[in-house]
Amino acid sequence: MSETVLVRACAVAELPESGTLGVELNGIALVIVRSGDEVFALDELCTHEEVSLVDGEIYDHTLECWLHGSCFDVRTGKPTGPPATVALGTYPVTIDGDDVLVALPAR
Ligand code: FES
Numbered sequence: 001m002s003e004t005v006l007v008r009a010c011a012v013a014e015l016p017e018s019g020t021l022g023v024e025l026n027g028i029a030l031v032i033v034r035s036g037d038e039v040f041a042l043d044e045l046c047t048h049e050e051v052s053l054v055d056g057e058i059y060d061h062t063l064e065c066w067l068h069g070s071c072f073d074v075r076t077g078k079p080t081g082p083p084a085t086v087a088l089g090t091y092p093v094t095i096d097g098d099d100v101l102v103a104l105p106a107r
Contacts, residue, residue: 003106004092011098015039020063022054026104030091033074035061039093040074041102047079047086 007025015021015034022044023030029044031053046053046065053072057064062080063072071081077088092103 004103005106006094006101007104009041009093009100009102012039012095012100013098015100018058020054020056020058022052025102026107028104030102031056031063032093032100032102033058033063035074039095039100041091041093041100042072042074042077043089046070046084047088048084053088 009023009025009032010021015032017034019034021032023032030041031044033040035058044052048068048070051067053063053065055066061074063074068083070079070084072088073080077090079085079087094101
């Protein structure tokens with residue numbers, strides 16, 4: 001198993017309810033997603049045409065790309081609606097107090 005390192009992404013309070021925040025951690029561009037009480041971390045760029053998903057819409061554990069409407073399950077990164085067919089990378093999230101910590105590959 002590859003090693004990971006926990007990196008602080010933001011405060012929970014910085015995340016809009018059912019919204020997103022773009023961050024760059026250890027050189028990886030991520031979109032942090034809040035869906036109800038849950039927080040997820042995924043690759044920032046849509047796998048269809050590589051636009052930022054920070055401006056996407058969140059509903060029912062879905063992140064919908066603003067450009068062509070691809071839908072991704074924020075829990076798995078898997079596409080649930082076309083045109084994207086390739087999953088987004090996902091990263092485990094830990095909430096520590098008000099801090100959102102993301103497990104990233106150690107370098
Ligand atoms: S760029 Fe996201 S669906 Fe096309």
